[in-house]
Amino acid sequence: MKKFLKILLIVVFVALLGFSGKYLIDSNSKSPIVFTTEKAFKTSIEEKTVATGKVIPEDEVEIKPQVSGIIEKIYVEEGAPIKTGDLIAKVKVVPNEQSLNSARGRVKNADISLANAQQDFDRNKALFDKGVISTQDFQNVQLRFDQAKQEVNNARNDLQIIRQGSTGGAKAITNIRASVSGTVLEIPVEEGDQVIQSNNFNDGTTVATIADLGRMIFEGKVDEAEVNKLKIDMPLKVSLGAIRDKEFDAKLKFIAPKGSEEQGAVQFKIEGEVFLDDSYFIRAGYSANASIVLDTKNDVLAIKEALLQFDRETEKPYVEIQTGDQEFERRDVEIGLSDGINVEIVSGVTEEDDIKVWSKTEPVKKEEENKD
Numbered sequence: 001m002k003k004f005l006k007i008l009l010i011v012v013f014v015a016l017l018g019f020s021g022k023y024l025i026d027s028n029s030k031s032p033i034v035f036t037t038e039k040a041f042k043t044s045i046e047e048k049t050v051a052t053g054k055v056i057p058e059d060e061v062e063i064k065p066q067v068s069g070i071i072e073k074i075y076v077e078e079g080a081p082i083k084t085g086d087l088i089a090k091v092k093v094v095p096n097e098q099s100l101n102s103a104r105g106r107v108k109n110a111d112i113s114l115a116n117a118q119q120d121f122d123r124n125k126a127l128f129d130k131g132v133i134s135t136q137d138f139q140n141v142q143l144r145f146d147q148a149k150q151e152v153n154n155a156r157n158d159l160q161i162i163r164q165g166s167t168g169g170a171k172a173i174t175n176i177r178a179s180v181s182g183t184v185l186e187i188p189v190e191e192g193d194q195v196i197q198s199n200n201f202n203d204g205t206t207v208a209t210i211a212d213l214g215r216m217i218f219e220g221k222v223d224e225a226e227v228n229k230l231k232i233d234m235p236l237k238v239s240l241g242a243i244r245d246k247e248f249d250a251k252l253k254f255i256a257p258k259g260s261e262e263q264g265a266v267q268f269k270i271e272g273e274v275f276l277d278d279s280y281f282i283r284a285g286y287s288a289n290a291s292i293v294l295d296t297k298n299d300v301l302a303i304k305e306a307l308l309q310f311d312r313e314t315e316k317p318y319v320e321i322q323t324g325d326q327e328f329e330r331r332d333v334e335i336g337l338s339d340g341i342n343v344e345i346v347s348g349v350t351e352e353d354d355i356k357v358w359s360k361t362e363p364v365k366k367e368e369e370n371k372d
Contacts, residue, residue, distance in 0.1 A: 037322050037354035040303045045337045045344055047295040049229075051270060053220025055240065055286045057211035058273075061180050064204035068197045069093040069174070071189055076208065078187055082178045088208050089176045091195060103159040110152040117148035182212040185284055216274045216282055218250055218290050221267040229294045230255055236272045241287040243280060250274045250290065295337055302342045307355050308335070319349060320356035328356045 069091040076088055121141055128138040186209040189195060198204030218238050222230065236250035254271035261267075272290060276282060308317045317335055320328040333348030349355065 035326060035328070036357045038304065038307060038357060039354060040301050040345055040349050040351050042299055042351075043302050043342060044296070044298045045300060045302060045339050045342055046293050047337045047339060049222060049226045049292050049294055051218075051220035051222045051290045051292065053218060053270075053288055053290065055216050055218055055238070055274060055282060055284070055288050057182075057185075057213060057284050058215040058217045059180075059182075060185070060209060060211040060284075061182075062206045063088060063176060063179060063208045063210060064198040064206055065091050065174070065176055065195050066197055067091060067093050067174050069195060071191050071193050071195060071207070074187065074189075074191055076184050076187070078184050080184050081182075082184055082210060083181045084178055086178045087175055088178055089189075091174050091176060093174060100159075103155070107152070107155040107159055110148070110155040114148040114152050117145040121145040176207055178208075178210060180210055180212075182210045185209045185211050211284060213282065213284065214276065216276060216284075217253070218272040218274050218288055219269070220288070220290055221262075221269055222292075224259055224266040224268065226294065227255065227259075227268045230270065230292065234292060237291040238272070238274055239289050239291070240282070242283070243286075246277075246280065247291075248274050248277065252292070297337050297344060300336070300344045301349070301351065302344050303349065303355060305338055305341060305343045306359055307357065308333075308343065309358060320358060321349075322354040322356060 071089055072092040073090045074088070075090075076082060076086070082088075121144075124133060124138055124141040127133045128135070187207070188209075189205065189207055193205075195205035195207060196202055218236065230252060232252055232255065234252040236252060238248045238250045239246070240248070250272040252270060252272045254269075256269040259266040259268045270290075274282075303319070307319055309319065310317055316332060318330050318332045321331050323329050331348055331353075334346040336344030336346050338344070
């Protein structure tokens with residue numbers, strides 16, 4: 001009997017020990033996080049892209065001198081309005097020694113040819129007056145004489161242009177005038193600077209830059225993944241870094257046919273016509289962002305994008321649907337448009353489903369020490 005009781009006590013002890021162990025294991029395996037849920041909802045979603053760039057004048061003209069020389073006087077300031085024909089600066093001509101020497105030699109050669117033609121003309125005129133030569137022969141001699149006089153005139157004019165910049169005045173000074181109306185954006189030269197004329201082999205020195213600030217465009221770049229979604233005349237919303245809480249309407253007018261690689265990504269240049277507000281003064285070169293709506297869907301079923309999870313192997317999206325108290329099952333979903341906050345659900349979820357907010361973290365336990 002004692003032996004039976006002893007065995008019974010051992011069995012009871014082992015059973016209690018097993019139940020206690022199972023309880024402790026179940027308690028420890030239970031997650032301390034209480035997951036909440038959210039439901040799908042109907043909303044409108046716009047897929048947008050943002051192009052970073054700047055606003056610049058639609059037409060910007062560089063004024064360059066027609067002669068080389070030194071800036072003697074500047075008559076305008078940066079930021080000043082200007083009209084076509086207004087005087088910008090005066091250039092004191094400094095002739096090129098090689099060109100000057102060549103022009104002087106041409107004048108001497110023309111004078112020698114004229115002297116020879118003069119003698120030939122005088123001799124033949126005397127013969128013509130005596131009736132020795134025909135009228136045709138005399139006219140040919142007279143033609144050569146007149147051409148020699150014209151060559152002398154041309155050579156002397158060329159020499160004066162090289163010396164003075166023009167044939168009109170006695171002073172070696174030429175005027176630089178505005179070819180368009182607008183605002184003077186920049187004057188990159190100062191009085192006393194040497195300038196080079198514009199020709200077939202040289203762009204020349206820019207004396208002033210003029211633009212119409214009433215006609216501005218947005219110039220930016222978009223990624224190759226989005227350029228095929230753009231179309232000419234698409235509306236833009238342009239925001240400027242210098243003007244807060246204001247968006248300007250714009251219209252896409254140009255998409256570059258060729259991209260350029262920047263930091264490993266291919267970017268395409270775009271331009272948009274900006275519709276200005278007269279109450280704001282827009283300066284050339286303001287940094288700007290253009291928001292472009294690529295696609296829009298209204299009254300579609302959506303969830304917060306943060307509720308989505310992605311399979312590590314297939315990278316396909318899925319969510320977890322609540323089936324009981326803190327019990328969830330995986331459900332694959334098909335998604336559509338996304339605006340970065342909400343994402344369209346094409347299939348896999350209904351408005352009645354409770355979707356797990358999986359991104360919750362465990363609470364941090366703090367140990368408090370009691371001090372006497």
